[in-house]
Amino acid sequence: MSGNDGSATTTTTTTAGATDRGSRVAGKVAMVVGAGQTAGDTIGNGRATSLLLARHGARIVAGDRDRASAVEPAARGVAEGGEAVA
Numbered sequence: 001m002s003g004n005d006g007s008a009t010t011t012t013t014t015t016a017g018a019t020d021r022g023s024r025v026a027g028k029v030a031m032v033v034g035a036g037q038t039a040g041d042t043i044g045n046g047r048a049t050s051l052l053l054a055r056h057g058a059r060i061v062a063g064d065r066d067r068a069s070a071v072e073p074a075a076r077g078v079a080e081g082g083e084a085v086a
Contacts, residue, residue, distance in 0.1 A: 023056050023057050024056075025053055025056050025057060025058040026056060026057030026058065027057060027058075027059070028058050028059070029058070029059045029060075029061060030050075030053045030058040030059070030060055030061070031061040031063065032046050032049050032050045032053070032060060032061070032062050032063065032073075033046070033063045033064070034046035034063075034064055035047055035049075035050045035060075035062035035063060035064050035069075035070045035073045035074070035086070036062075036064030036065075036066055036068075036069025036070045036072075036073065037069055037072075037073075038069075046062075046064070046073070047072075047073045050062050050073040050074070050076075050077055050084070051073060051076055051077060051080060053077075053082070054076075054077030054078075054080045054081070054082030054083075054084060055080050055081070055082070057081075057082065058082060059082065059083040059084070060073075060074060060077045060082060060083070060084035060085070061084075061085055062074040062077070062084060062085070062086045063086070064086075067086060070086040071086040073086075074086040
């Protein structure tokens with residue numbers, strides 16, 4: 001693959017099929033509003049976003065209208081090796 005200026009660029013694909021461009025979010029702070037989850041069988045978009053960003057090295061601020069539901073994704077983000085607060 002080459003960039004617009006003719007230089008070579010490197011892109012790797014993870015096992016889940018997502019493209020990793022060198023952890024662009026590593027060390028940055030990401031505020032995720034709606035990080036909690038209402039009762040149900042799915043993980044929820046905010047929770048999934050929090051976990052994905054934490055896996056890539058972002059520092060997460062997890063917010064939700066129900067603080068207790070935002071604490072769990074923050075704790076999981078820490079377990080994934082990131083930093084997180086709710």
